[in-house]
Amino acid sequence: MLAEAHLQRITARINGVEVTRTVAARLTLVELLREDLGLTGTKVSCELQVCGVCTVLVDGSPVSSCTYLAIDADGRDVQTVEGLADGEQLHPLQTAFVESMALQCGFCTPGFLMMSKALLDRVPDPSPEQIAKHLDGNICRCTGYEPIIRAVGCAARRLRGEADHE
């Protein structure tokens, strides 16, 4: 049994749903998401904030959920890849990733999607250089990155309501 100072009661909105839990101080956000809430879309790999597969948005900003204490999500809004689609309707980023073949094994994809969403929420019309710089902390071993940069650019155009053009 952990001492009281090691446990805290937190309330966070996770993909729009209010969640209240008593958590250990050492519990990371990704552990809460995957093991308690069953939201296994968020992956874990390097656990050192380097690879980006565990990226989720907290109050709209991208964080490495492997190194983010669940307690720090108290009172905040958390969005994971499960919260990206609108019911059966994929988010434009997801559609663009599929169409541009911006994934192969798919393990890094949730992280790239959330990282890209953070960019487009702040910069609706990013250049390919801005996209590449923003994503330089996410690692993909399948695609060679070019299809991902194209997909994000394509999603940005659609989100701005522009017609597709190549």
Place this chain on the structure above:
Amino acid sequence: MTLPDFALARPDTLEEALALLGDDQVPYCGGTELLLAMKVGLQRPETLVDVKRVPELRGVRSSHGELVIGGASTHDDLSRDALVREVLPLLAEVEAHVGNARVRVQGSIGGNLCFAEPKSDVATTLIALDASVTLQSSSGRRTLLVRDFIVGPYYADKEPGELLIDVRIPLVATRRGAYVKFQVTERPTVGVAVVQDTETGACRVVVGAVGEIPVWRDWASVADIDVEELSSAVDPVEDLTGSERYKRHLTAVFVRRALRDLERSS
């Protein structure tokens, strides 16, 4: 890599935070250094004292000719802060390129300095800008230049009961500067900051990342800068990003590039 067990305190005031700090009760802000050190077993504190709610550690303001940056300000905050962008665009630009976008959202300027990470872009830049840090404990307050605060690799001149409250940078209207770095992994191989007072011509060059702590030199003018002397004065750490000889060569190349960028800056 499960974190070891610990207690977490979330004080709302500076007094509460300072009363909680001790040998085994350490400040916790973004966790980008501390939580990693705990994961790999380098540190195992009993209590993390979360300083994010302490008002004195938040925000950026201009006061008595200095830019005062709260220690808990994140790299992302500073890269976008309107005042920083206006009065110190060099710092805003450096902050926009620290680590990766997630590290910038979580990591704070105070934590970056307190951990004295040898490959910190921020420390190199702040030394060039002649910045200082304010440290406070229950028994008092002291001010130290960043170049004196960074004592060694992962070693800053800070007592366990002290908290880094803010970073202060003198605002000099006639100053211009540049920062360039070479980076192939998640941290720079070399980072060079150069700052010049255009009125007197005096300039300071700081070389970071290449050795255990940044090396700095002051010169009366850009023409006096001895690039060869500087590249032989650094003490490179050999690692996967290169040998000593290679890093000395890179140092000379990047000092020249920083000087070229300085000439182009306004």
